[in-house]
Amino acid sequence: MAKVTQSKSSIRTVIEWFGTTLGQIIVAIVVPVITGYVMVKGFIFLRDGEAPKYVIALVAIIWGVGGVALIYYITNWLIEKLPPKWMARLQPFLFVGPAVAILSWYLAIPTFRTLVTSLYDRTGEVFVGLDNYIAVFSERIMTVAFRNNLLWIVFGATLSVLFGLLVAVLADRSRFEKFAKSLIFMPMAISFVGAGVIWNFIYEVKDAASPQIGLLNAIWVGLGGQPQAWTAMNQPWNNLFLIIIVIWLQTGYAMVIFSAAIKGIPGELLEAARVDGATEVQVFFRIMIPYIMGTIITVATTVVIFTLKIFDVVWVMTGGQFATHVIATQFYRQAFTNQNKGMASAIAIILVILVIPVMIYNLRQFADEEAF
Amino acid sequence: MKSAKSQQRTRDFIVNGSLLLLVFIWTIPTLGLLISSFRTRFDIQTSGWWKVLPHREWVQVEELDIPEGADPDGIMTIEGVTGTFDEFREGITAPDGQQIVWSGNKRLATIRISDEKWVFFPELTLENYGQVLAGKTYEIKTSSGEVRTVEGDNFVGAFLNSITVSVPATIIPILIAAFAAYGFAWMKFPGRKMFFVLVVALLVIPLQIALVPILKDYVRLDLNGTFLAIWLAHTGFGLPLATYLLFNYIKGLPRDILESAFIDGASHFTIFIRLIIPLSVPALASFAIFQFLWVWNDYLIALVFIGAKPDVQVLTMRIADMVGSRGADWHLLTAGAFVSMLLPLLVFFSLQRFFIRGMLAGSVKG
Numbered sequence: 001m002a003k004v005t006q007s008k009s010s011i012r013t014v015i016e017w018f019g020t021t022l023g024q025i026i027v028a029i030v031v032p033v034i035t036g037y038v039m040v041k042g043f044i045f046l047r048d049g050e051a052p053k054y055v056i057a058l059v060a061i062i063w064g065v066g067g068v069a070l071i072y073y074i075t076n077w078l079i080e081k082l083p084p085k086w087m088a089r090l091q092p093f094l095f096v097g098p099a100v101a102i103l104s105w106y107l108a109i110p111t112f113r114t115l116v117t118s119l120y121d122r123t124g125e126v127f128v129g130l131d132n133y134i135a136v137f138s139e140r141i142m143t144v145a146f147r148n149n150l151l152w153i154v155f156g157a158t159l160s161v162l163f164g165l166l167v168a169v170l171a172d173r174s175r176f177e178k179f180a181k182s183l184i185f186m187p188m189a190i191s192f193v194g195a196g197v198i199w200n201f202i203y204e205v206k207d208a209a210s211p212q213i214g215l216l217n218a219i220w221v222g223l224g225g226q227p228q229a230w231t232a233m234n235q236p237w238n239n240l241f242l243i244i245i246v247i248w249l250q251t252g253y254a255m256v257i258f259s260a261a262i263k264g265i266p267g268e269l270l271e272a273a274r275v276d277g278a279t280e281v282q283v284f285f286r287i288m289i290p291y292i293m294g295t296i297i298t299v300a301t302t303v304v305i306f307t308l309k310i311f312d313v314v315w316v317m318t319g320g321q322f323a324t325h326v327i328a329t330q331f332y333r334q335a336f337t338n339q340n341k342g343m344a345s346a347i348a349i350i351l352v353i354l355v356i357p358v359m360i361y362n363l364r365q366f367a368d369e370e371a372f
Numbered sequence: 373m374k375s376a377k378s379q380q381r382t383r384d385f386i387v388n389g390s391l392l393l394l395v396f397i398w399t400i401p402t403l404g405l406l407i408s409s410f411r412t413r414f415d416i417q418t419s420g421w422w423k424v425l426p427h428r429e430w431v432q433v434e435e436l437d438i439p440e441g442a443d444p445d446g447i448m449t450i451e452g453v454t455g456t457f458d459e460f461r462e463g464i465t466a467p468d469g470q471q472i473v474w475s476g477n478k479r480l481a482t483i484r485i486s487d488e489k490w491v492f493f494p495e496l497t498l499e500n501y502g503q504v505l506a507g508k509t510y511e512i513k514t515s516s517g518e519v520r521t522v523e524g525d526n527f528v529g530a531f532l533n534s535i536t537v538s539v540p541a542t543i544i545p546i547l548i549a550a551f552a553a554y555g556f557a558w559m560k561f562p563g564r565k566m567f568f569v570l571v572v573a574l575l576v577i578p579l580q581i582a583l584v585p586i587l588k589d590y591v592r593l594d595l596n597g598t599f600l601a602i603w604l605a606h607t608g609f610g611l612p613l614a615t616y617l618l619f620n621y622i623k624g625l626p627r628d629i630l631e632s633a634f635i636d637g638a639s640h641f642t643i644f645i646r647l648i649i650p651l652s653v654p655a656l657a658s659f660a661i662f663q664f665l666w667v668w669n670d671y672l673i674a675l676v677f678i679g680a681k682p683d684v685q686v687l688t689m690r691i692a693d694m695v696g697s698r699g700a701d702w703h704l705l706t707a708g709a710f711v712s713m714l715l716p717l718l719v720f721f722s723l724q725r726f727f728i729r730g731m732l733a734g735s736v737k738g
Contacts, residue, residue, distance in 0.1 A: 095555030106608025191669030
C-alpha cells in the first residue's frame with residue numbers, strides 16, 4: 001500500500017514539478033527546438049529530396065506557409081507565458097518585428113551595401129571612389145540606355161496615361177462599359193515574358209517572297225511596303241515598337257484608376273455646366289481634368305516609376321541588341337554577365353536617386369496626416 | 373440645324389464606335405496567340421493566323437501545259453484571255469472570275485487556273501500543347517503517318533514550380549504584413565513611428581538595389597536556387613506595399629470592437645486571429661490577387677535567385693529560354709505562352725472585382 005501511495009505521490013510531484021517555472025522553461029525550450037528541427041529537416045528535404053515533383057510542391061507549400069504561421073504561434077505562446085509587464089513590452093515586437101527585420105534585410109540595408117559596393121572596383125577589393133559613376137555617365141552604351149529610358153518615359157508613360165484616360169471617359173458613356181474595361185484591362189494579367197512572345201509574333205518578319213505571318217508586316221506589305229524587322233531597324237525609333245508593348249499592358253491600370261475617379265465627380269457639377277451651354281469638349285477640359293488632376297498625377301508617377309525599372313520586355317524581345325538597352329538591362333548585364341558588381345551597383349544607386357523625389361513626396365504626405 | 377436627338381445619336385455612335393475599335397486593337401494580339409497555338413507547325417509558318425477565319429482564297433482547279441503557239445515575248449492569248457508574259461506571271465483574272473497564272477519561266481512552265489472560293493474549317497490541333505507540356509519525350513504523328521519522337525518542353529514541371537513559388541510567396545508576405553499592420557495600427561511601442569516611416573520610404577525603392585547584396589548573402593547561406601530563397605525575396609520586395617495597404621484598412625476598422633474584446637480579457641494575438649483577420653478578408657483578398665499575379669509573372673527575381681537550375685525553373689523562365697533557343701518555333705512558343713497565361717487569366721476574370729479594389733487602394737497615395 002505504502003509503495004503505491006508513494007508512486008502516486010511521486011507522479012503528482014512530477015506533475016507539480018512540471019507546473020513550476022522550471023518545467024515551463026524546459027517546455028518553452030523543447031517546443032521551439034523540436035519545431036526548429038522539423039523546419040530544418042523540411043528545408044533539407046525540399047532542397048535535396050528526390051520525391052516526385054507534385055509531392056515536393058505540396059510539401060513545400062505546407063512547410064512554407066505552415067512554418068511561418070507556426071513561428072508566430074509558438075513565439076506568442078512563449079511571450080504570453082511571461083509576466084504581464086514583459087508580455088506587454090514584447091508582444092508589439094512579435095507583431096511588427098518580422099516585417100521590420102525582413103524589410104531591413106531585403107531593402108533598407110542593401111541600399112547602403114550597394115552604395116558601398118558602388119565605390120569599389122569589379123572585384124570589390126579596390127576602392128575607386130566615383131570612377132564607376134564617371135564610367136556610367138561616359139560609356140556610350142550607358143548613354144544609349146539613358147536616352148532609351150527617356151524615350152520610354154516620354155512615349156510609354158505619356159501614352160499609357162492618355163489612352164487610359166481616353167478609354168475611361170469613353171467607357172463611362174458607352175453601353176458596354178464592363179465588357180470594354182474588362183478586355184482593355186486583361187493584359188495586366190499577362191507576364192512581360194508572355195507579352196514579349198505575343199508581340200514578337202506580331203513583329204515577325206519573313207522575306208518578301210513568302211507570305212508574312214506577322215500581323216504588322218502582313219498589313220504593311222498589304223499596303224505596298226517591304227517587310228521590315230521592326231525591332232531592329234531605324235534606331236532609335238525601333239524602341240517605340242517595344243514601348244507599344246508596355247502601353248498595351250499599362251493602359252488598363254491607368255484606365256481603372258481614372259474610371260473610378262471620373263465616377264467620383266459630382267453629377268450636379270457636370271449637369272450645371274451642360275445646362276450653362278458648355279460643350280462636351282469644354283466639360284472634359286474645364287471640369288473633369290481639373291477635378292481628377294490629383295489622380296492623374298498619382299497615376300503618372302506610378303507609371304513613370306514603373307517605366308524607369310522596365311526590364312523583362314527588353315530582355316526577352318531584343319536582349320538589348322539594336323540599341324535598345326535600358327538602365328535595368330544594363331544593370332543586369334553588368335551585374336551578372338560582366339560580373340562587374342561595382343558598376344552594377346552604381347547603376348542601381350542612380351535608379352534610387354531618380355525615385356528619391358517621389359519618396360520625399362510620399363513621406364511629406366504621410367507627415368501631413370494627423371492620424372498616425 | 374441638327375435636332376438634339378440626332379446630335380445625341382451621332383455622339384453615341386462616335387463614343388461606342390471608337391471604344392469598340394480600341395477594344396478590338398487591344399484584344400487582337402492575345403487572340404492571335406491563342407489561335408496560333410492550335411495551328412499546325414506547317415500552317416503557322418506558311419500563313420498568318422487570321423487565315424483561320426472564313427476567307428476567300430484562290431484554289432487551283434486546273435493545270436495546263438503551255439498552249440502551242442503561245443509566244444512569251446509577245447502578246448499571248450490563253451483560255452480566252454490576252455496579256456504579256458509579265459502580266460500572266462502576276463496572274464490575270466478572266467471575265468468569268470477565274471485566275472490564270474503562268475507558273476515558271478518563259479520556256480518551262482505550267483498554266484494554273486484557279487477559282488476564288490470560300491475557305492472554312494482550318495486544321496486545328498492539340499499537338500503543340502502535348503509537346504510543350506510533356507516531360508522528357510513526346511511522340512508526334514506526322515501527316516505521312518510515321519511517328520517521330522521529340523524532346524518535350526516540360527511545361528508541367530515548370531507549372532508546378534510556378535505554383536510552388538507563387539502560393540507561399542503570396543501568403544507569407546500577407547501574413548507578415550497583416551501582423552505588422554495590426555501592430556502599427558493598434559499597439560503602442562517605442563519606435564512605432566520610425567518603423568512605419570521606413571515602410572513608407574521603402575514603397576518606391578527599386579528592387580535592383582537589393583539583387584547584388586542579397587545574392588551574396590544567399591551564396592554564403594547556401595540558399596541560392598531553393599524555394600525558401602525566392603519566397604523570402606518576394607516577401608521582402610512585396611512587404612512595403614502589403615503593410616501599407618493593410619495598415620490603411622485595419623486602421624479604418626471600428627475601434628469599439630477592439631476595446632470591448634479587450635475588456636473581455638482577450639489578448640492582442642486572440643483579437644488579431646479571431647477578429648481582425650476575418651474582418652479584413654476583402655483587403656487581404658485584394659492584395660493576395662495582386663501579389664499572386666505579380667509573383668507568377670515575375671521574371672527578374674526568378675532569373676537572379678533561381679538562375680540556371682533547370683529543375684526549379686518557373687514558367688516565365690522556361691518561355692524566355694525558349695524564345696532564345698527556338699525563337700522561330702511559333703507552334704511551341706504560342707502554346708507555351710498560353711499555358712503560362714492560363715492561371716493568371718482565370719484568376720483575373722473570376723476575381724476582377726477584388727483586384728480592382730486592391731489597385732484603387734494602392735494608388736490612393738501612389
